Amino acid sequence: MQGQQLSPVSRDRLICQMPKCYTAESCLQYKTHFDAQVKSACQQRHAGNFGLKMSKVVMVGDLYVGKTSLINRFCKNAFDRDYKATIGVDFEIERFEILGIPYNLQIWDTAGQEKFKCIASAYYRGAQVIITAFDLSDIQTLEHTKHWLQDALKENEPDTCSVFLVGTKKDTLSEAECERTERDALKFAVEMKAEYWSVSAKTGSVAWQSTILGYSSSDVEVAAQ
Numbered sequence: 001m002q003g004q005q006l007s008p009v010s011r012d013r014l015i016c017q018m019p020k021c022y023t024a025e026s027c028l029q030y031k032t033h034f035d036a037q038v039k040s041a042c043q044q045r046h047a048g049n050f051g052l053k054m055s056k057v058v059m060v061g062d063l064y065v066g067k068t069s070l071i072n073r074f075c076k077n078a079f080d081r082d083y084k085a086t087i088g089v090d091f092e093i094e095r096f097e098i099l100g101i102p103y104n105l106q107i108w109d110t111a112g113q114e115k116f117k118c119i120a121s122a123y124y125r126g127a128q129v130i131i132t133a134f135d136l137s138d139i140q141t142l143e144h145t146k147h148w149l150q151d152a153l154k155e156n157e158p159d160t161c162s163v164f165l166v167g168t169k170k171d172t173l174s175e176a177e178c179e180r181t182e183r184d185a186l187k188f189a190v191e192m193k194a195e196y197w198s199v200s201a202k203t204g205s206v207a208w209q210s211t212i213l214g215y216s217s218s219d220v221e222v223a224a225q
């Protein structure tokens with residue numbers, strides 16, 4: 001709307017460092033700092049082609065694995081115990097600043113139910129990021145992630161998408177069970193050329209801290225980009 005002022009971007013959406021990975025075994029990038037040339041261009045507000053303006057993220061995976069819940073935790077810091085199936089697609093836009101340059105993340109939530117697949121797949125095109133989600137407590141949903149990824153990649157140009165494999169509902173497993181499933185998931189991630197994460201939308205930021213690596217919740221949130 002003309003003349004409408006946007007509220008400032010919230011503090012946890014100001015990105016000044018490269019996000020850390022969940023585990024080095026399956027990581028898409030190992031840099032810890034932005035390129036000096038990019039940093040200086042952004043600081044001087046002469047970002048030109050350097051600055052990212054917008055990215056489209058598409059979240060895919062079986063029904064009930066927790067795609068909507070993950071997006072709600074990330075965008076609204078909320079969790080709903082009740083299941084409401086996504087009909088077709090839904091989307092959220094999150095505003096960020098990367099090195100002071102405004103950046104929008106467009107997150108598309110797609111339905112996992114077979115009957116909505118043809119509606120949802122119409123929105124796969126133009127994705128920069130594909131998140132394939134599975135339920136850590138249901139190994140079959142991990143096995144299906146390769147098909148979901150194939151379908152999403154078919155609609156996009158080769159090598160244009162960053163892929164994430166995300167295990168959900170971490171709170172429902174013991175640490176030992178989680179580690180066992182993670183070992184399997186890491187093999188999938190390597191084959192899918194995906195970065196791996198385990199998360200819980202229920203427990204949110206505190207329980208998302210990786211005890212092994214000591215990463216903070218904000219790292220998890222940034223990496224969900």
Ligand SMILES: Nc1nc2c(ncn2[C@@H]2O[C@H](COP(=O)(O)OP(=O)(O)OP(=O)(O)O)[C@@H](O)[C@H]2O)c(=O)[nH]1
Nearest residue numbers: 064065066067068069081083086112169200201202
């Ligand atoms: N315990 C626990 N339950 C979760 C978690 N994430 C999601 N759930 C529950 O799992 C159910 C399904 O979650 P949704 O987010 O609706 O699943 P979805 O993948 O979006 O499902 P579709 O829209 O049908 O594709 C809901 O009852 C959620 O409350 C989690 O981290 N922990």
